[in-house]
Amino acid sequence: MSVSLKAKIAEVFEEPGCDINQGKSEKERKKGCTKQLSPGAAAGGCAFDGAKIALQPVVDVAHLVHGPIACEGNSWDNRHSASSGSTIYRSGFTTDINELDVIYGGEKRLFKSIREIIEKYDPPAVFVYQTCVTALTGDDIEAVCKRAAEKFGKPVIPVNAPGFAGPKNLGNKLGAEAILDYVIGTVEPEFTTPYDINIIGEYNLVGELWQVKPLLDALGIRILSCISGDGRYKQIASAHRAKVNMMVCSKSMINIATKMEQRYGIPYFEGSFYGISDMSETLRQIASLLVKQGADAELIERTERLIEVEEARAYKRIAEYKQRLQGKRVLLITGGVKSWSVVAALQEGGMEIVGTSVKKSTKEDKEKIKEIMGEGADAHMIDDMTPREMYAMLKEARADIMLSGGRSQFVALKARMPWLDINQERHHPYGGYEGMVELVHEIHRAIFNPVWQQVRIPAPWGDDGESLGAVTPTVTTDHLSGIAAKAMGLEPEEIPA
């Protein structure tokens, strides 16, 4: 790993916005926070994956992966991050290096690839992603990008996050570092207003940003840039002129918010677009911070009036489901912010939370869960649940529905219980007041689908698809209980980290 990358990783781990980090001694902090992954028991993406996830929603640039076919050929076009314009971000670009590139180096191929992209597609910028093999053989993507940028007169941004550098979450932050180092502050906006904000860590999955944007538009608040959902290169390059930063997912790109505060004095706050009360709180925060930064004080009144109208409308629309959903028990396997913001949302729909995973949640996240769930919240916070336990819980009908990411869907489906995707592969947007109604509608639709009666009818001849007895465990069941989570890649996941 190059010296610059090592320094970058160390810097990312010095994160002042991270309270865990601040709680450590000087010496401990130096060690960073990479946990060694456990071979044969690891799941999830790598640093390259994380960087790509964080930056791919910048829709008008070409994302070029410098490496062998596995890195892009096996992964492209697998996320639903919506664009209101350019679709070039959905094209997969890769140098697809061969044996000769491994031996002689792939820098020339990379340079030519950048040229081909600029000649054929003419994007405002090219993002170049480093991968394991080309990092190992020593291709200097920073140098190639610099040279290409000079030669072609276009920004060519190196994203130095090879897979072996660490897990997905580190990759998110390294992707953010590339934005900080090479993009933000390089372009001046055509004009500025006292109502300009940046939204950071919102990826516009299935267009959720657009469930929120009309509210901001109505208040006269301008999204100067969204990093990175439906993002445009030039907007992000001029993000340094915003008055306020909103962090949507602090686990993924908090370094952008903290560094923009240091460099440009832009205050930030962490908010959520999930759930009615969270949405209102977010609007209030934006308004009050903008007023502190010089916006007209009447913004706060206008915001309150909007909240009143929107909340009333949303509750009215939820009420039609509330009666039938009253007391339905939900098992929530997600992480981070959603471990509490969705809890609040579900309670608003009259549902009971039988468990929420907190494996990837911060201390604040856990505090917020306690605040929302009140007495007995501890009992419902699940640290690390194996699919076997989830399966048992659903099979024994201790929950009526599971909300999770796509990879654990089969736990619910094979237990013949309803399941709803709330992570990145979902097809329904759950943002803002609109999205909350949508979520409750979808839960209702899932639980009351008559198919559940059908699939639970036992076969008349008694044999109900008995397992084929493929595996005879040679170890105790105690050990076996940990099987599937990691071994099958089914451990709970969060978005977008």
Added chain:
Amino acid sequence: MARVVESKKACTVNPLKMSQPLGASFAFLGLDACMPVMHGSQGCTSFGLVLLVRHFKEAIPLQTTAMNEVTAILGGYENIEAALLNIRKRAAPKVIAICSTGLTETKGDDVDGYLVTARQRHPELADTEIIYVSTPDYVGAFEDGFKHAITAIVKSQVKPLPVVAHQVTLLPGSHLTPSDIDELREIIQAFGLNPIVLPDISGSLDGHIATDWRGTTLGGTTLEQIRSAGASAFTLGIGEQTREGAEALETIAGTPLEIFERLTGLACNDRFLQRLSLLSGKPVPAKYRRQRSQLLDAMLDGHFYTGGMKVAIAAEPDLMLALGGLLHEMGAELTCCISTTQSKAHALLPADQVLLGDLEDLEIAGKDCDLLVTHSHGRQAAERLNKPLLRVGFPVFDRVGNAHKVSVGYRGSMNLIFEIANLMIERIAHHHAGDWPITPEAQLATKRLDQRNDPLPSTPLAAASA
């Protein structure tokens, strides 16, 4: 008789190709109680895993040795050792199958050596078979990985045994679905033959609901079955990619072989049934004679829509031959053929040229075609070109029921013909009353002479028809 041309582009745009380790892992998913492992960093596995899950809509057992920056430099012995022990403890598989990746091949990890050391140090691994296959990402493609995995399974497990007359080994290519395999098994059994299918994803990836969780594959070829392949009287390989494995069986156990380059279409299935009839000494069952005549009728019904159509196809070599062969027989012209890797199958393709390229090439050439044929990643191109897309192969992530599609045998060929013809029927242009306006000249001709005074305005249409 296609000529193979390599792309001259430096940058691959919209990849068609997937990596060797993914193809190899796919093969290992067809072994029973198996845990495939990619020896590389975590992302190598997770990308492949996501594709498999999206295609099959099933939980997929697939593990990683989770290489990091230090082990990538110093070598992955400890990661392999830890992975073996962890997997054995957690999932108790009968087989652990290791596929190398670009990362560990670049470093040059000696996995064969590592495995010898691990076995010596950990006698508790004695109850677990370990199969290793070298599959660098920067060489070959999905199909090559699958091919090498079959060979690795055969070489590591099969020993010569006394021949059992009615037992045959069936090596299906990676382009066959679980239901394709079921169909072939049924055909073979109809002749009183007992097939050993290697690898058999029809048990493990066919979408069924079990009553419990397993950490490994559930169903597929068992170790006992693999070993007993040494007793088979014959090897039937479906697709060029199975030749290497079939020849390994011949070398080890002296089993004669025949490779069927495809089983989509009439003549190739005739040859297949004829071979089974010879092997078993039994006539072709009435069921298949009837299916054959149904296929004939389907070809007659379908040819109206497929005759003369231009097709742009992008697929792995054996799949492309299977589809391209049938399309050609149905009167279609293969104007653009894109594939991923070198294969002898290309020589048999009824087209001028095969380009080893990407989906950008397909999109460019597809502009003048009537039908695009490729995996789901072609959906964007089809949308932009407003052309029908026949989704084939792997991955097909925006459709359900992939495991249950049958396109081999007479019945499968019939299905395929219907699917293609129906796609074309959907696109038949509907004409409107105003589609054929009368020319001004003709209009003039219909007028009375005394009304012909005012000269006609010169229009482009009039000029063109003049």
